[in-house]
Amino acid sequence: MRDRMKGFRELTSVREAMEKIRKTVTHRIGETEEVSLDSALGRVCGEPVKASRDSPEYDRSAVDGYAVVAEDTFGASVTNPAELKVLGRLEAGSAGSESFEVRRGEAVEIMTGAPIPRGANAVVPAESAKRVGDRVEVYQQVHPYQNVSRRGEDYRVGDIVLEKGVILKPWHLGALASLGLDKIKVLRKPKIAVLSTGAELVDPGEEISEGQVYNSTKPMLKSMLRELGAEPLDLGTAGDQVEEISEKISEGIREADAVIVTGGTSVGTRDLVPEAVSRIGEIVVHGLRIRPGKPAGFGVVNGKPVFMLSGFPVASLVGFRVLVVPALEHMMECRFDENPKVRGVLTRRITSPPGIRTFARVRIFTDEQGKIFVEPLRVTGSGILSTLTRGNGLLIIPEEVEGYDEGEIVEVELLSPIQSQKG
């Protein structure tokens, strides 16, 4: 029977598909561009950044207080204060630390950030001291370098501050700023073309006629690309002609780093997209061991990937995760953040066909005691967007697991914050 049925010769596992991406996608997003710190958030670091100076550049006070010789404070307490002579005062932001030399029995009043004067090796916080005329009573002992930010303790000249491929977070920008840098070289944004196929599709905002449906998959995929720092290029919607689809894909390959085509990939009577890709390149994977999204796959044209995803929004989201995300990581030589994961009690039995990785949409909620529950959402089709808007998580059932029982503890990926009520 098998040979008589038009179908997928062989389904590819997610792992195999990722290996094939690495082998066949030769195109890279190598070019960098310089951007200001103000627009660098979320971009990918384009080259290693080394410290060109020590940070801090000098030993400086971490508190407001008195710079002292630590040994003078040994044994000091509220009942047995050490008494030191105050030589003067050092403000932050001003030179002048050289005008002081602190010797045993002496102290300099010092502000946070000011350089530690010569001879001093610790700072007594202001709240542990009391000024009495030109002397100070110290009520606490400090050890050498206590309350001192030491030269180079954050970065030393030549230290690698940022590796290539790091996705820039706020503290990375802070680290660059601490070295005086106000710009950084980042990878250019990858440009990913998106083509919808299907004569029934109408863009939102347009008039709709009988038998037509709004294209919900494309706005979703475009914003998923934006989330990854990519720039979507909209190739519009192709009708059901192989020639037209093939031309649009070629256009995408010329102008973008990759192409995503949705719809027309299922093995029905019209296997349009794989046929269109075959005309200009090579199909690498067609049919994946995933649910939903089985008909997904990819081909390669000029070393650039052409992803074939379902036209159904949820199935296309799963295909995007298992194909587009790893391919982008491969082409950009970076690693994207993962979604938060939580563990909760499954409220209902859920099954998965053996050998298939199932992406089940779930609702994650807590009861009054804060206990976390995971409720699989009932679905009839892979198009059901409301499972993502009503739910807030994904339960990924691996290939070797056939399901989980009610009451089992499962780990789920959180897509939106946990709902605090069963409601």
Next chain:
Amino acid sequence: MRDRMKGFRELTSVREAMEKIRKTVTHRIGETEEVSLDSALGRVCGEPVKASRDSPEYDRSAVDGYAVVAEDTFGASVTNPAELKVLGRLEAGSAGSESFEVRRGEAVEIMTGAPIPRGANAVVPAESAKRVGDRVEVYQQVHPYQNVSRRGEDYRVGDIVLEKGVILKPWHLGALASLGLDKIKVLRKPKIAVLSTGAELVDPGEEISEGQVYNSTKPMLKSMLRELGAEPLDLGTAGDQVEEISEKISEGIREADAVIVTGGTSVGTRDLVPEAVSRIGEIVVHGLRIRPGKPAGFGVVNGKPVFMLSGFPVASLVGFRVLVVPALEHMMECRFDENPKVRGVLTRRITSPPGIRTFARVRIFTDEQGKIFVEPLRVTGSGILSTLTRGNGLLIIPEEVEGYDEGEIVEVELLSPIQSQKG
């Protein structure tokens, strides 16, 4: 002794501080603006969205195949196929489903997305059928409505598709698109003013002289605001005059929804920022049971919060988390996504003072077997940015815990992806 030391009268717990935010911050980000789906990602839904139509608008085929009367296929198999007469073909995107009426013994060839013709109640997938002239052999039984996306199964007219306050994710935009919407009302972006204080500070990119330091905290805070969808307003750097700080804060209160002031909050000899805030409003909290970041607090001016954060980058990050994030959630009536959490084995004992919530920077890595380890990073000061750039997580030790032992399993917040090598 206590009364003789200049210090914080009383430290406030994180929980109390959040309660005080809710009580004293009366300002709200209530105004909405309409944006296109293409620019709505990450914005906050400004009003509930109801479905104005059913989605799907008609029963449609979820696969390419044959629309049939399900009962005709009962018992069908490869060895015992059901044979049906094919009346014709229905494409997606075209009207014409009315021209067919399927009766027992009949079928209509149907494409994915096409409306189910009258009389039919299920679809046999193409790969489970074989066309023979004007007849089709069916090798699989289908139950009623199998492979049919039913009218309204995603949304029915009047269903709430999106609640106010939801942070818009790709699938939310997909859901709006499926209803034909190409715009959405979102909350306007909150504008948050940021003022640095400290005569020693120099902006990155500028020349630096002896005793000066680059301002690393502000670029970090600005990008943390951007991450939350807020728009930072840079008020520059104020010197060490209370008058100047007070005027800048007033400017921020006039033009923004909140003000963040960094530096000058520790209880040293110069308690500048709290004094500046007191002149124009009221200090609500000064001194928090957190480490690092203890000197943090906030005041209220005209119902808008003025956050006083440390000038040290890591301490300011912690203050931002415990004060600014919940205040923004309160003013925007939304809930931001949390960072991913993972569990791992602690590589070294770590302690925390009783009653204090400690935010320890850690490096999270896996060994060759994939086992997760959590290594606390040694620090000498709260300014050490490299603990965030070299590390990739936060271990938050609650007030009632005095620490964890080496080898204990701890839950940590992931700030950047897990490192796969001990390296």
